Amino acid sequence: MEIKPILTALRRHKAGTVLIAMQIALTLAIVCNALFIIQQRVSHLSEPTGIDENDIYVVNNEWAGKASTAQLDASTRADLAALRQLPGVQDATPSNSYPLRGGGWDDGIRLRPDQTADVTGSTIYFGDDHFVDTLGLRLVAGRNFRADEIGSMEVRERLGAPQVLVTRALADKLFPGESALGKSIYIAGNQTTIVGVVELLQAQSVARWASKFAYRAVILPKRLISAGGGFYIVRAKPGQLEAAMRATPEALNRINPRRVLDEHDGVLSFAEVRARAYEGDRGMAVLMGVISLVLLAITAAGIVGLTSFWVGQRRRQIGVRRALGATRQDILQYFMTENLLISCGGVGLGVVLAIAMNLWLVTRFEMHRLSMDYVLSGVLLLLLLGQGAVLAPAIRASKVSPVEATRSV
Amino acid sequence: MFSYYLELALRSLRRNKVLTGLMVVAIALGIGACMTTLTVLHVLSGDPIPAKSARLFYPQLDPQDMDGYREGEEPPEQVTWIDGMNLLKAKRARHQALMTGGAVPVQPAQANVDPFFSDSRYTTADFFGMFDAPFLYGQGWGEADDDSKARVVVITRKLNEKLFGGKDSRGEVVRLKDTPFRVVGVLDDWRPNPHFYDLNVGNYTESEEVFVPLSTSRDLTLPRNGSTDCWGRGGGNDGDHMENATCVWMQFWIELESPADAAAYKAFLENYSREQKTLGRFQRPVNVRLRNVTEWLDQEKVVPNDVRLQSWLAVGFLLVCLVNTVGLMLAKFLRRAGELGVRRALGASKREIFKQLLTEAGVVGLAGGVCGLLLAFLGLWLVRQQPADYASLARLDLAMLGATFVLAVGSSVAAGLLPAWRACQVAPALQLKSQ
Numbered sequence: 001m002e003i004k005p006i007l008t009a010l011r012r013h014k015a016g017t018v019l020i021a022m023q024i025a026l027t028l029a030i031v032c033n034a035l036f037i038i039q040q041r042v043s044h045l046s047e048p049t050g051i052d053e054n055d056i057y058v059v060n061n062e063w064a065g066k067a068s069t070a071q072l073d074a075s076t077r078a079d080l081a082a083l084r085q086l087p088g089v090q091d092a093t094p095s096n097s098y099p100l101r102g103g104g105w106d107d108g109i110r111l112r113p114d115q116t117a118d119v120t121g122s123t124i125y126f127g128d129d130h131f132v133d134t135l136g137l138r139l140v141a142g143r144n145f146r147a148d149e150i151g152s153m154e155v156r157e158r159l160g161a162p163q164v165l166v167t168r169a170l171a172d173k174l175f176p177g178e179s180a181l182g183k184s185i186y187i188a189g190n191q192t193t194i195v196g197v198v199e200l201l202q203a204q205s206v207a208r209w210a211s212k213f214a215y216r217a218v219i220l221p222k223r224l225i226s227a228g229g230g231f232y233i234v235r236a237k238p239g240q241l242e243a244a245m246r247a248t249p250e251a252l253n254r255i256n257p258r259r260v261l262d263e264h265d266g267v268l269s270f271a272e273v274r275a276r277a278y279e280g281d282r283g284m285a286v287l288m289g290v291i292s293l294v295l296l297a298i299t300a301a302g303i304v305g306l307t308s309f310w311v312g313q314r315r316r317q318i319g320v321r322r323a324l325g326a327t328r329q330d331i332l333q334y335f336m337t338e339n340l341l342i343s344c345g346g347v348g349l350g351v352v353l354a355i356a357m358n359l360w361l362v363t364r365f366e367m368h369r370l371s372m373d374y375v376l377s378g379v380l381l382l383l384l385l386g387q388g389a390v391l392a393p394a395i396r397a398s399k400v401s402p403v404e405a406t407r408s409v
Numbered sequence: 410m411f412s413y414y415l416e417l418a419l420r421s422l423r424r425n426k427v428l429t430g431l432m433v434v435a436i437a438l439g440i441g442a443c444m445t446t447l448t449v450l451h452v453l454s455g456d457p458i459p460a461k462s463a464r465l466f467y468p469q470l471d472p473q474d475m476d477g478y479r480e481g482e483e484p485p486e487q488v489t490w491i492d493g494m495n496l497l498k499a500k501r502a503r504h505q506a507l508m509t510g511g512a513v514p515v516q517p518a519q520a521n522v523d524p525f526f527s528d529s530r531y532t533t534a535d536f537f538g539m540f541d542a543p544f545l546y547g548q549g550w551g552e553a554d555d556d557s558k559a560r561v562v563v564i565t566r567k568l569n570e571k572l573f574g575g576k577d578s579r580g581e582v583v584r585l586k587d588t589p590f591r592v593v594g595v596l597d598d599w600r601p602n603p604h605f606y607d608l609n610v611g612n613y614t615e616s617e618e619v620f621v622p623l624s625t626s627r628d629l630t631l632p633r634n635g636s637t638d639c640w641g642r643g644g645g646n647d648g649d650h651m652e653n654a655t656c657v658w659m660q661f662w663i664e665l666e667s668p669a670d671a672a673a674y675k676a677f678l679e680n681y682s683r684e685q686k687t688l689g690r691f692q693r694p695v696n697v698r699l700r701n702v703t704e705w706l707d708q709e710k711v712v713p714n715d716v717r718l719q720s721w722l723a724v725g726f727l728l729v730c731l732v733n734t735v736g737l738m739l740a741k742f743l744r745r746a747g748e749l750g751v752r753r754a755l756g757a758s759k760r761e762i763f764k765q766l767l768t769e770a771g772v773v774g775l776a777g778g779v780c781g782l783l784l785a786f787l788g789l790w791l792v793r794q795q796p797a798d799y800a801s802l803a804r805l806d807l808a809m810l811g812a813t814f815v816l817a818v819g820s821s822v823a824a825g826l827l828p829a830w831r832a833c834q835v836a837p838a839l840q841l842k843s844q
Contacts, residue, residue, distance in 0.1 A: 015831055019732055026729045030725050030726065030729065037718075062512075062514070065586065066587045118477075227630065227632055294726075295729055298435050299729065301435075302435075302732075302736050302737060305737045309744055313743075365714050365717070
């Protein structure tokens, strides 16, 4: 195929050529970045919590009325006993928070009391000896809490406990290359000893502020008592999640009605917790997907429209070429090649635009750098789109009969 | 002449329905996406209190110890009880209020209504006057009530309807956490957006339903919501006494006579910090900020990044749609070179041809704008179905409605400029010859 006559012809359609190329370039820039955002959001979505999500639900218990700390602790224990006796329930633990909740307690960890800066931040979880089993955590070293180690702690008391469990991510950060078991760490200035290490447990939030200590967590053997209330994390027996959730409010209100279990948020399955935590990310990914698709459709339609116009305009020339011996194949190839040339120009500009746009997003929105895979797949996608879009008008052009050459003269 | 051009435009647009449809759809999609995201951005970056946002200031101090000190860092976003009280008592501004958020169990008198939690604000008396909170009945409490830890409460219209059927409930009693409170005022509908005076409870959260004097809330240790940042001994071991804690957990707002008084107040804050440093309470170098409402909202980056990103994306989207429309219009206009040649030969000037073609572009823009507006309504409805706390705010106001039309017609006329100009350049003789 000769390229030179095509280029000469294009020079006579500068405006149209430039417009298609520009549209392709802009589409490429936006689609590349949109795909990249989708990928980032989706990979965020698939980060594991480390817990057995299928059978777990969370009770958000808010106390009404006045009560002393001792009374609240007694009520908490009575609630837990009642929950554990429910027919559909396997186990339950009190806690101050849970993964994907969106907020909670975090604190700095130090290795010596005289250190002036924290080694790392860490999520602070409270739980009793049922915490590990209820959440389905895997102990990779050491032991679980013993029942006699569990105490209660008023929310304003200073944070601390003689023994703690830590996640492996925290253990590796604090004691790289050695066992963390039996080691001392300092939380809020209080010394404590690591008695066990769990494999994986995510922070309470997946927002950016918590990303610095995403999987670093400490579990303290305490029931955290707050006048406002707290959470019970409950594990249902396999397949009995819904029944257990339904039975929960009544069972709790029977032993103590001076509480509020919110209609919407009082009892939440973990599936719901997960959906809520990520709805922003999912929404963004869907939106980016829709925008990319619509953009590609519009660009394709634009190519079809403009090429159709060119074909209509050149019917006579096509007829002349056909009369002079060009085959249908030649005509088809002419338009396909023409589109490929324009697309290549557009894509070349588009790559530059895509990278520029990404750099701007990096500075403005703390995005990551665009990987070249996305640019390359975007380039391929748009070249194919262009060829696909031009196919119909090009076939129509190839069907122009040689007689056209004589007709209108 | 215009009506003739309009008729010509409609006829020409009808002649090629697919191409016309494609142009209208492209503009409509671009406009719809743009208006949806820009409306959300417009609503979210609005001024919550336009009459006073330049005169309301949020003082910040740095009362922390040297532990983890790094030069040039921002001071904490809230104040301690001690500093808040000192600044409040100093009365250096026209109005000042110290506050924090919470949630209280409300126990209705009716036996058939279960107790429920309401978001609450614990504040000193100036709050209502300073923030122009509108009263339906009664008024806020006075300074004397702050001093005497009075059991008084201001509730919102919504809560008043729930508890008292919407009547003038002044003097009625509400039980909050087992304590009877006397209603002194009922607020009319009021929802400043963003929730600027306390962003810790949510940037676009609804206003609280229960307002109680700060001193009373501390006396009864009503449950608190929001953020608490501690250092040093932190909350310490002395239980309920957040008053002595080395923690920031309160918001302090002031209203000045005019923005020009800010420099004097800032000097006062610096003096106060130096004084506290001499007393040994503060350890870090003097580090104060005094931002007005707008500056404070900018500093806290309240408008979600995703919303900004979406707006930029929508603008890019509109740009592609416009380039697309320019291309299609170019094709359409040039295809009619013959017709335009005849008109030119019959005496129409280039100018008249240009006007005729721009009219056609304007019609396409108008049609695209109307469809785009419908799409924007649909888009905003979709946004309102989202669970984000700003979702319910996403509505098109009159200004944005006007902007939509200007944007739609303006951009499609702009898109018509190049094709119309190109079509005007057609030499009439050449066209007539080839017919």
